Amino acid sequence: MTEVAFHFNVSDKLGYACRLLRKAYAAGGPVxxxxxxxxxxxxxxxxxxxxxxxxxxxxxATAPAxxxxxxxxxxxxxxxQLPQAGVLVHLGAAVPSGFERxxxxxxxxxxxDTDRAHARQRxxxxxxxxxxxxxxxxxxxx
Numbered sequence: 823m824t825e826v827a828f829h830f831n832v833s834d835k836l837g838y839a840c841r842l843l844r845k846a847y848a849a850g851g852p853v854x855x856x857x858x859x860x861x862x863x864x865x866x867x868x869x870x871x872x873x874x875x876x877x878x879x880x881x882x883a884t885a886p887a888x889x890x891x892x893x894x895x896x897x898x899x900x901x902x903q904l905p906q907a908g909v910l911v912h913l914g915a916a917v918p919s920g921f922e923r924x925x926x927x928x929x930x931x932x933x934x935d936t937d938r939a940h941a942r943q944r945x946x947x948x949x950x951x952x953x954x955x956x957x958x959x960x961x962x963x964x
Contacts, residue, residue, distance in 0.1 A: 857913035
């Protein structure tokens, strides 16, 4: 069963996603990222420029097959576009269809009321289906 973790009170969702993906890349596992197209474009841009000392190899799911096969982090609008990966990072509003095929699902939740309301709906969805949910409150760590 997929392990679900919510990271709450993320003040800069894209910046946090970049740091999380850097950590995942260093750990060596393939990662899929699911988000709306505009968020993916912004994340793609930020991954190229967020650190002068780190290179985080990534590509969009629309890249040619040889690139997809060689790239550890793939950005997609839906899970069906992603190659097999152990971790799925979700930056969207609705429950990502097909998340069940990943070992881990990481939900990033911003501080605004709209994002928090969507997160509550996703939490209920996972809890109602028996998923164990881990909670990481970033505000409590500060």
